[in-house]
């Protein structure tokens with residue numbers, strides 16, 4: 422990805438000056454630092470960053486500078502990236518299924534915290550990882566709703582299995598902990614409360630005092646104009662529920678947000694290639710590009726339309742079907758999107774809150790998606 426050397430005032434200034442024909446991701450380090458501060462000040466425990474949501478070096482470097490001291494990593498490549506960019510950081514290898522070669526590579530790079538959700542994978546860890554000063558967090562799942570995307574479909578032991586795994590990890594000499602992920606873009610804080618009470622129940626049944634409880638990622642980002650995520654209220658609920666559930670054996674808390682930390686720091690500009698016969702809008706980016714997540718998680722409706730002069734369009738909105746640039750018919754944004762009626766060919770659509778699962782999952786399918794990164798002081802004007 423090309424990195425511009427200049428810092429621009431805002432997206433409008435850059436778009437007006439450069440008239441880019443490829444999609445542009447605008448990054449505000451100030452917004453990323455402010456979001457990191459919000460988590461560091463508000464969360465009652467250790468804040469780690471889930472690297473997969475946006476592994477760009479500029480993100481890692483800025484989060485480390487902002488005071489994030491731990492990272493959730495899922496592969497030897499992510500571990501090596503973090504060892505290079507933030508050598509002192511705590512690395513939590515919380516992908517519960519690993520090849521033996523991956524376990525060996527992570528031991529080599531001094532990983533001291535691992536998650537697990539099955540007996541077969543725990544047996545591999547016990548065989549290959551020296552237990553001393555090393556944490557194993559048993560990942561469990563519950564049949565609860567509340568998130569945009571169900572993580573429990575792939576990972577997580579049942580509560581019953583978790584009791585057994587926790588005991589086995591403790592007996593093998595590891596520091597025993599528990600972890601869960603309520604599902605990404607989890608807009609129902611009550612999901613955390615349910616999980617925390619189950620964690621306490623699992624620890625009690627196992628007869629194990631857990632060192633830490635990792636309450637996952639899942640903290641929602643601001644996607645819909647009129648729905649503001651209640652992050653501080655969720656922190657307060659996590660704090661209270663942990664005290665109530667564990668009473669005098671309260672574990673230290675860890676969280677591992679991806680989306681919640683990084684989404685707000687980036688806005689995506691996609692250009693209108695055509696408005697076909699005055700109806701369907703064709704953009705130069707779509708679901709094979711930085712908008713990959715929208716069909717799964719739902720639309721981001723925080724969209725500004727800017728003219729080639731960088732002026733915001735204010736016309737009455739018209740519902741539009743919006744397509745991406747590839748020749749694949751699934752390359753369409755979900756639903757119909759309300760866009761200003763005075764929008765014209767070559768205008769830019771500026772999508773806010775686009776920092777997570779966008780740059781990382783961009784493909785170059787059909788020759789599109791040559792995304793560049795531009796640093797700005799502010800994402801709004």
Ligand SMILES: *Cc1c(COP(=O)(O)O)cnc(C)c1O
Nearest residue numbers: 471515605638639677678679680
């Ligand atoms: C993806 C992932 C996260 C981050 O999830 P968000 O919904 O982006 O906050 C955290 N922990 C684990 C184990 C993950 O796989």
